[in-house]
Amino acid sequence: MLHMQAVSKVYRTELVETHALRSLNLHVQEGEFVAVTGPSGSGKTTFLNIAGLLETFSSGEFMLDGENVRGLSDDARSRLRNRKIGFIFQGFNLIPDLNLFDNCDVPLRYRGMPSSERKLRIEDALALVGLGSRTKHFPAELSGGQQQRAAIARALAGTPRLLLADEPTGNLDSQMARSVMELLEEINAQGTTIIMVTHDPELAARAQRNVHIVDGMATDLSAEPSLTQAAHSAPAASTANA
Numbered sequence: 381m382l383h384m385q386a387v388s389k390v391y392r393t394e395l396v397e398t399h400a401l402r403s404l405n406l407h408v409q410e411g412e413f414v415a416v417t418g419p420s421g422s423g424k425t426t427f428l429n430i431a432g433l434l435e436t437f438s439s440g441e442f443m444l445d446g447e448n449v450r451g452l453s454d455d456a457r458s459r460l461r462n463r464k465i466g467f468i469f470q471g472f473n474l475i476p477d478l479n480l481f482d483n484c485d486v487p488l489r490y491r492g493m494p495s496s497e498r499k500l501r502i503e504d505a506l507a508l509v510g511l512g513s514r515t516k517h518f519p520a521e522l523s524g525g526q527q528q529r530a531a532i533a534r535a536l537a538g539t540p541r542l543l544l545a546d547e548p549t550g551n552l553d554s555q556m557a558r559s560v561m562e563l564l565e566e567i568n569a570q571g572t573t574i575i576m577v578t579h580d581p582e583l584a585a586r587a588q589r590n591v592h593i594v595d596g597m598a599t600d601l602s603a604e605p606s607l608t609q610a611a612h613s614a615p616a617a618s619t620a621n622a
C-alpha cells in the first residue's frame with residue numbers, strides 16, 4: 381500500500397536547514413493498523429504529510445497504492461489524495477464558520493461528487509461517530525471529543541483507502557481516547573489501512589505494529605524487541621504484535 385525507501389525531507393529557510401526526515405524506510409501493507417511514536421520534532425507529522433501527498437519530499441522513492449509518487453504532477457497528486465486518503469489532523473482543522481455537515485462536505489465537493497451522494501455519505505459518517513443529531517452545530521458548540529469525532533467523520537465520509545491520523549486522541553481524556561481508538565479499530569476492521577501518530581503508549585500497544593521515528597528515521601519496534609522495551613518503560617507494556 382505504502383512503500384517509502386530512503387525518503388528525505390529538508391526544510392530550508394534563510395537561516396537554517398532542518399533535516400526533518402533522513403533516509404526514512406517504511407513499508408505498510410494494505411489493511412494494516414500502524415502506530416507511529418517518537419519524540420516531539422522527530423518528523424512524525426512531516427512523514428504523515430508526505431504520506432498523504434500534502435507535501436513533497438527532497439529525495440528517495442515513494443510508491444503509494446502502486447503509483448510512483450515522484451513522477452506525478454501536482455494535479456495528479458491532488459486527485460490521488462482526494463480519492464484515496466483521509467486525514468485526521470493534529471488539532472482538528474475544522475472550519476469554524478461551517479456547521480458539521482458543511483465541514484464534512486468540503487472535501488467531497490472538491491471531488492465533484494453529486495449532492496445526493498454527498499448527503500448520504502455525510503449523514504452516515506456523522507451517525508457512525510455518534511454525531512447524527514449535531515449536523516447543524518458549529519465546531520465551537522461542541523466539546524473537544526465531539527470535535528475530534530467530527531474530524532474523523534469528515535475523513536470517513538470520503539471512504540479513504542488510507543487513513544492518516546495525527547494524534548487523533550491528543551486532546552481527549554483517557555476514556556474518550558479509548559472510544560476514538562475503538563472507532564478507528566472498527567474502520568480498520570472494515571478494510572481501511574490506518575497510520576496513526578500517538579504519544580499514548582497504551583493506544584500504540586493496541587495497534588498491529590509500532591514504528592518509532594527518531595531524528596527523522598523510522599525503526600520498526602515489532603522487529604526489534606530490545607528497542608521495544610526501551611521505548612515502553614512502563615511495566616508489562618508490550619507491542620502486541622497481533
Ligand SMILES: Nc1ncnc2c1ncn2[C@@H]1O[C@H](COP(=O)(O)OP(=O)(O)OP(=O)(O)O)[C@@H](O)[C@H]1O
Pocket residue numbers: 391392398399400418419420421422423424425426427470
Ligand atoms: N514548514 C516547516 N518549515 C521548516 N521546518 C519545519 C517545517 N515543518 C516542520 N519543520 C521542522 O521539521 C522537524 C520535524 O517536525 P514535525 O512536525 O514532523 O515533528 P513531529 O514529530 O510531528 O513533532 P510533534 O510530536 O511535536 O508534533 C522539526 O524540527 C520542525 O521544526
Ligand SMILES: [Mg+2]
Pocket residue numbers: 424425426470546
Ligand atoms: Mg506533529
